[in-house]
Amino acid sequence: MFKEEDSLRKGQNVTAWKTLLAGAVSGLLARSVTAPMDTIKIRLQLTPANGLKPFGSQVMEVARGMIKNEGIRAFWKGNIPGSLLYVTYGSAQFSSYSLFNRYLGPFGLEARLHSLVVGALAGMASSILSYPFDVLRTRLVANNQMQSMTITREVHDIWRLEGLPGFFKGSIASMATITLTASIMFGTYETIRIYCDENEKTTAAHKKWELATLNHCAGTIGGVIAKITTFPLETIRRRMQFMNSNHLEKFSSHSSVYGSYKGYGFARIGLQILKQEGVSSLYRGILVALSKTIPTTFVSFWGYETAIHYLRLC
Secondary structure, X not given: OOOOOXXXXXXXXXXXXXHHHHHHHHHHHHHHHHHHHHHHHHHHHHOOOOOOOOOHHHHHHHHHHHHHHHOHHHHHOOXXXXXXXXXXXXXXXXXXXXXXXXXXXXXXXXXXXXXXXXXXXHHHHHHHHHHHHHXXXXXXXXXXXXXXXXXXXXXXXXXXXXXXXXXXXOHHHHHXXXXXXXXXXXXXXXXXXXXXXXXXXXXXXXXHHHHHHHHHOHHHHHHHHHHHHHHHHHHHHHHHXXXXXXXXXXXXXXHHHHHXXXXXXXXXXXXXXXXHHOHHHHHOOHHHHHHHHHHXXXXXXXXXXXXXXXXXXX
């Protein structure tokens, strides 16, 4: 076993191709672990409130309905664009983080602030590069029919009906959301890691396990805090991605609700959801998202650091 490294720390310099490859490995591992949970979460976000409880009970209701009406394979609908999304996002996120980490080093920002700023910039870069895959995944996951849709057909429909802007529907709001998420996640991660390093020598021997546990959970804690903070923005973004779908009336029994969003921007749609469904609707799927965040962030950071370790041996 190797000593766990922190290649994301300010001052670290990792070769660009290694960060790209390690980030891609990290994203693909994270996607493989969480695909079914991701599908359930998106289904919940796309379904307007209908008087049922917004949290736990509906998770099982959605899962049972998918198995009954669509089969077990339904949990992996949108898996190809989803995998491409995670690989593209993961490689872009970590490689751009490493790049900004290196170039912003001379500005002399305090380490925690440095991590927050670099994380925000990395989130913006990875978001815009991977966004078309996110739109495709959302629309393929929304398909509640037994027969799966093909990526090529959905690409053709978006291009024919909406043009290039259709692949970036809600992308500005997404960049703001993901930038905030990445900033909080990386900032929290590095804050905890630095705190643990600074207190390692002064902590009593019988309490070192507490510090070690906190250190190992840094990525997960950062992911959870970021997810709770930004989840309502993600829900609005999902609705924007689906609202112009050519199959809206076929896949959703709430086409009238989506019709009320027509011509609205991000903020107006958010206000419309609050007005029609209440604040709880913005958090539909939050339990699944948090459950998904824990393995995703752990696997993501662990996969990246492990890949970097072995690539350094090459």
